Amino acid sequence: MNGVFAFLLVQASLVFVQADFKAECDLVPADFVFLLDSSGSETTKGFKTQLAFISNFTSNFEVGADKAQFAAVTFSTGVHKNFYLNEHATQASVLDAINKIQYSDGETYTDLGLNFVRNNVLQANHGARPNVAKYVIVLTDGRSNDNSKTVQAAMALHNVPNVTVIAIGIGNAIDVNELHIIATDRNHSFVVNNFDLLHTLEVELVDKTCTLCGDYPADIAFLIDSSGSESGAQFDNERNFVSMVTNEFAINPNDTMVAVSQFATTSRTDILFNQYPDKDSLLNAIARIHWMNGESNTHTGLNELAHHVFQVKSHNIHHGHHGHQAVTYGPRSESAKIAIVLTDGRSLEPDQTIRAAHQLHNMGVEVFVIGMGHSVDFKELQQIATDRDHVYRISSTNDLAAIHTNIVDAICKLKVPPPTTTPMPTTTTTLPTTTVKQACGQKPADIVFLLDASESELAEGFAKEIQFVYNFARKFHIGPQNVQFSSVTFSSNVRNDFFLNTYSNRHDVLNAIQKISYMQGGTNTSFGLKFVRDNSFKPQNGARTNATKIVIVITDGQSADSAATKHEAQLLHHQGVLVYAVGVGSDVDSSELKAISSNGTPILVTDFSLLHDIQASLETAACHGGT
Numbered sequence: 131m132n133g134v135f136a137f138l139l140v141q142a143s144l145v146f147v148q149a150d151f152k153a154e155c156d157l158v159p160a161d162f163v164f165l166l167d168s169s170g171s172e173t174t175k176g177f178k179t180q181l182a183f184i185s186n187f188t189s190n191f192e193v194g195a196d197k198a199q200f201a202a203v204t205f206s207t208g209v210h211k212n213f214y215l216n217e218h219a220t221q222a223s224v225l226d227a228i229n230k231i232q233y234s235d236g237e238t239y240t241d242l243g244l245n246f247v248r249n250n251v252l253q254a255n256h257g258a259r260p261n262v263a264k265y266v267i268v269l270t271d272g273r274s275n276d277n278s279k280t281v282q283a284a285m286a287l288h289n290v291p292n293v294t295v296i297a298i299g300i301g302n303a304i305d306v307n308e309l310h311i312i313a314t315d316r317n318h319s320f321v322v323n324n325f326d327l328l329h330t331l332e333v334e335l336v337d338k339t340c341t342l343c344g345d346y347p348a349d350i351a352f353l354i355d356s357s358g359s360e361s362g363a364q365f366d367n368e369r370n371f372v373s374m375v376t377n378e379f380a381i382n383p384n385d386t387m388v389a390v391s392q393f394a395t396t397s398r399t400d401i402l403f404n405q406y407p408d409k410d411s412l413l414n415a416i417a418r419i420h421w422m423n424g425e426s427n428t429h430t431g432l433n434e435l436a437h438h439v440f441q442v443k444s445h446n447i448h449h450g451h452h453g454h455q456a457v458t459y460g461p462r463s464e465s466a467k468i469a470i471v472l473t474d475g476r477s478l479e480p481d482q483t484i485r486a487a488h489q490l491h492n493m494g495v496e497v498f499v500i501g502m503g504h505s506v507d508f509k510e511l512q513q514i515a516t517d518r519d520h521v522y523r524i525s526s527t528n529d530l531a532a533i534h535t536n537i538v539d540a541i542c543k544l545k546v547p548p549p550t551t552t553p554m555p556t557t558t559t560t561l562p563t564t565t566v567k568q569a570c571g572q573k574p575a576d577i578v579f580l581l582d583a584s585e586s587e588l589a590e591g592f593a594k595e596i597q598f599v600y601n602f603a604r605k606f607h608i609g610p611q612n613v614q615f616s617s618v619t620f621s622s623n624v625r626n627d628f629f630l631n632t633y634s635n636r637h638d639v640l641n642a643i644q645k646i647s648y649m650q651g652g653t654n655t656s657f658g659l660k661f662v663r664d665n666s667f668k669p670q671n672g673a674r675t676n677a678t679k680i681v682i683v684i685t686d687g688q689s690a691d692s693a694a695t696k697h698e699a700q701l702l703h704h705q706g707v708l709v710y711a712v713g714v715g716s717d718v719d720s721s722e723l724k725a726i727s728s729n730g731t732p733i734l735v736t737d738f739s740l741l742h743d744i745q746a747s748l749e750t751a752a753c754h755g756g757t
Contacts, residue, residue: 167270168204169238177233193221205243206236216257240274244283273305344545347465356392356422367527381409393431394424402459428477432486471499476507487514574677582685583619583649608636620658621651631672655689659698688719696725
């Protein structure tokens with residue numbers, strides 16, 4: 131057990147664990163424009179607080195030509211462009227540029243700033259990307275000098291495609307009605323009493339602008355290697371991989387549709403697009419797919435995709451006593467078209483394979499290829515894939531489960547309306563065995579969050595607690611074969627938010643975390659610990675015998691019954707559960723937290739806004755809990 135906490139406890143006894151704050155939003159690209167009030171009423175101090183706020187916000191995003199881009203404009207009597215969207219290609223460069231923004235003083239001509247953003251910043255020659263979400267974040271501490279012109283400028287900005295305007299008013303001199311008009315709608319309008327409270331909006335603002343996965347429809351076709359070398363467990367691993375990726379998406383005619391084909395000596399399509407319009411029936415159909423056996427005629431599989439799967443065709447389906455019925459299956463006209471090819475060897479007809487792959491490319495299909503094992507021809511993989519960035523290499527089919535979220539994230543980036551410019555970078559994604567884990571550590575993990583939702587937390591603190599849990603869970607491969615999550619909240623009473631087996635994929639778990647509500651009340655920590663011991667780790671609630679069992683307790687105060695809390699913690703330890711205790715603020719009882727923690731060393735932060743500082747360390751410790 132000592133190894134579990136080795137990463138965390140490099141300092142003695144009670145420590146504040148300092149870690150680099152990692153970018154949390156790294157999937158769907160977005161263009162961000164900060165429009166900052168630099169008028170006289172701001173003062174130098176207030177303006178610097180604005181800069182600190184937008185720096186912290188920017189730190190949540192990965193920056194790049196195919197990721198997030200940032201621009202900044204200040205306004206007062208006039209307008210000053212600080213930097214355009216295409217001027218900085220890294221997060222460090224953006225943060226450095228923000229730090230150099232100067233306060234200008236003057237009047238509050240908000241309309242000039244809004245018009246400059248529309249006419250200059252959001253133009254293609256300055257880095258604005260077509261079909262990419264654009265967020266204009268306006269910060270101001272007063273009413274504009276010309277309300278009618280500000281209203282006109284805001285309406286014109288709202289009409290720009292893909293633009294969402296977020297308006298933040300600071301202090302009591304703002305015109306709330308004007309703020310509502312500047313924003314896209316009232317859900318994107320915020321007010322804080324003073325500059326020092328700006329930081330309280332960071333979590334909510336990131337939530338509103340961070341898109342984990344695009345909502346553009348996607349037609350995803352899997353092509354499975356079903357040759358002689360892929361029998362038994364190898365084929366099962368391929369089929370399970372298809373199920374795991376499928377399970378991460380909403381399956382319906384308006385979102386994601388899946389098809390599955392195989393190749394060996396010949397090819398065969400087992401599932402056509404929209405043949406199974408809901409997830410349950412689709413997953414059942416995937417589970418019934420059986421191995422073909424034969425040679426590695428990869429070209430036949432690629433031709434199957436090009437000539438049948440990605441074509442709209444009518445099929446005669448037998449319906450028992452009702453005879454045959456003509457049904458049309460195929461991709462949708464408005465969708466991202468994606469093929470995922472799995473192969474463990476080189477094709478027998480390389481020239482025909484390359485021709486078939488090029489045909490898919492010319493049809494606008496994004497082709498990913500996963501080479502499994504040491505017999506693959508890397509040059510051939512590169513030619514099959516749309517580009518080098520779409521090539522993945524793993525040592526065996528045993529590593530497929532570990533990279534399924536890499537594939538999901540790549541698909542999510544394509545679930546946006548197709549771009550017309552900015553090609554993807556041409557780098558190869560190589561995943562050696564030493565860096566690919568089946569899940570987390572040497573075996574799966576069952577992780578239960580036990581969250582203090584008592585009165586002393588306040589709604590603001592609890593919201594930061596939830597954001598911490600959300601960001602923590604995002605980092606893991608979630609599923610029945612990987613990491614599972616559960617959440618329990620406590621105050622005067624205990625509430626089970628969801629069990630380990632309530633949700634089986636990352637998308638559903640993250641949605642459930644976002645819906646956890648604040649309770650208020652007392653701090654009956656013992657009740658929460660007892661509930662987890664009696665319920666959360668039961669097999670019927672998803673606990674697995676082969677999984678490391680972990681509880682992460684987050685609390686900001688001492689419990690109502692310290693003796694009972696310590697007793698319940700000991701009982702949980704005796705069940706072999708690893709317990710991490712996170713204390714927030716100055717009101718925690720250090721002896722109680724020591725008793726809750728499995729090794730007697732809790733983790734302390736001074737306030738909820740610093741929870742993110744322990745995230746990387748806690749992720750690492752939890753991920754190696756079974757080693």
